[in-house]
Amino acid sequence: MSDFKETLKAQIIEQLNLEDLQPSDIQDDAPLFGEDGLGLDSIDALEFIVLLDSNYNIKIADPNQGRDIFYSVNTLADYISKNKQ
Amino acid sequence: MYILQAIASISHQEVFQKELFWSNLHALEAETNIQHPDYKAFIPANALRRLSPILRMGIACAKSCQEAISEPFDSISVGTGLGCLIDTEKFLVTINTTSGDILSPTAFIQSTHNTISGQISLDLKNHAYNMTHTQNTLSFEVALLDGMLCVDEGKKHVLVGAADETVPFLKRLQPDIVSDEYPLTSGATFMVIGSENKSDAVGIVACELSFKQRDLTTWVDAFLAKHQMTAAQIGLVLHYDALELNDFQNKLSYAPLVGYNMSAPAFAAHLAVDWLKDSANQGAVLLINNMDSNKQALTLFQKA
Numbered sequence: 001m002s003d004f005k006e007t008l009k010a011q012i013i014e015q016l017n018l019e020d021l022q023p024s025d026i027q028d029d030a031p032l033f034g035e036d037g038l039g040l041d042s043i044d045a046l047e048f049i050v051l052l053d054s055n056y057n058i059k060i061a062d063p064n065q066g067r068d069i070f071y072s073v074n075t076l077a078d079y080i081s082k083n084k085q
Numbered sequence: 086m087y088i089l090q091a092i093a094s095i096s097h098q099e100v101f102q103k104e105l106f107w108s109n110l111h112a113l114e115a116e117t118n119i120q121h122p123d124y125k126a127f128i129p130a131n132a133l134r135r136l137s138p139i140l141r142m143g144i145a146c147a148k149s150c151q152e153a154i155s156e157p158f159d160s161i162s163v164g165t166g167l168g169c170l171i172d173t174e175k176f177l178v179t180i181n182t183t184s185g186d187i188l189s190p191t192a193f194i195q196s197t198h199n200t201i202s203g204q205i206s207l208d209l210k211n212h213a214y215n216m217t218h219t220q221n222t223l224s225f226e227v228a229l230l231d232g233m234l235c236v237d238e239g240k241k242h243v244l245v246g247a248a249d250e251t252v253p254f255l256k257r258l259q260p261d262i263v264s265d266e267y268p269l270t271s272g273a274t275f276m277v278i279g280s281e282n283k284s285d286a287v288g289i290v291a292c293e294l295s296f297k298q299r300d301l302t303t304w305v306d307a308f309l310a311k312h313q314m315t316a317a318q319i320g321l322v323l324h325y326d327a328l329e330l331n332d333f334q335n336k337l338s339y340a341p342l343v344g345y346n347m348s349a350p351a352f353a354a355h356l357a358v359d360w361l362k363d364s365a366n367q368g369a370v371l372l373i374n375n376m377d378s379n380k381q382a383l384t385l386f387q388k389a
Binding site for chain 1: 135189190
């Protein structure tokens with residue numbers, strides 16, 4: 001699981017153009033959105049949906065789920081592992 | 086006269102936030118790099134990560150002008166020939182290489198031509214008149230005319246500029262659609278104009294466009310006469326392609342200095358302004374945009 005999270009962090013950095021960050025800069029349980037975390041915004045939420053679809057063939061039917069799924073690397077990794085096709 | 090309050094360019098020459106730079110200019114090599122400033126000084130990191138070079142250049146030039154005048158812009162007019170090519174290409178390639186069910190929103194949002202003026206507005210929290218003009222190689226002059234009309238309406242700090250960026254794909258369009266005479270380049274030039282005069286100022290007297298081929302000798306004579314000037318009063322003629330205007334002593338093609346991008350005439354406007362700021366130079370500057378023989382423009386600059 002920890003290798004998978006590192007891979008996921010690298011994919012997040014690439015998809016969101018977080019050019020100044022390394023995977024080690026992203027804490028597993030830190031919030032991704034808002035000022036307390038990476039400061040991501042609504043466009044990044046759309047980029048997450050693209051990331052899940054293109055890399056894991058996961059489609060999020062209800063956008064309202066995003067708030068919980070994209071909360072942190074932990075919640076995102078957990079959702080992918082349960083829904084990966 | 087439209088008085089210049091600030092100007093900034095990012096190009097393949099080292100001119101950003103510099104004055105009296107003529108002695109440092111050089112003819113560009115075939116493969117040449119744009120001289121990017123440190124954009125982190127102008128754009129928050131969280132916004133910077135999404136912005137392609139054309140947006141970074143536009144915002145940095147606009148903010149440099151903003152800092153120089155310390156007043157909010159009353160209007161923003163931007164010209165671009167080909168717009169945000171990098172994001173456009175990225176978006177189209179993604180459509181072509183994926184199933185296309187869900188596409189990255191960033192490249193789509195930022196692929197439109199008016200993203201440059203929009204991002205300037207967003208970054209500066211400026212809700213004034215905001216317009217984008219795209220007229221190929223005349224895009225800068227059309228934006229300039231828009232800005233001059235804004236000054237005529239009473240606006241005091243009018244931002245006018247132009248930006249274009251190159252992508253490798255453009256080489257495949259040479260020479261039919263894109264000229265192959267000079268290196269393909271990127272660049273942005275923005276300036277603030279208004280009506281308030283001050284000492285040592287430089288101004289724009291007039292700008293005229295033609296969307297059809299015209300005899301330049303006749304047109305230039307009529308243009309100068311309309312503004313009570315003669316060829317003898319012109320200290321420098323800046324032109325892109327070769328031209329025959331025998332009445333003028335000092336003529337220079339700016340094409341080798343800026344390369345080929347559709348906003349090259351905006352950089353030439355900066356050359357004109359910088360030439361006039363040198364007290365050793367006398368006379369006015371006539372800028373001739375003849376990048377495309379079917380779309381030409383004349384712009385007259387002089388010390389105010």
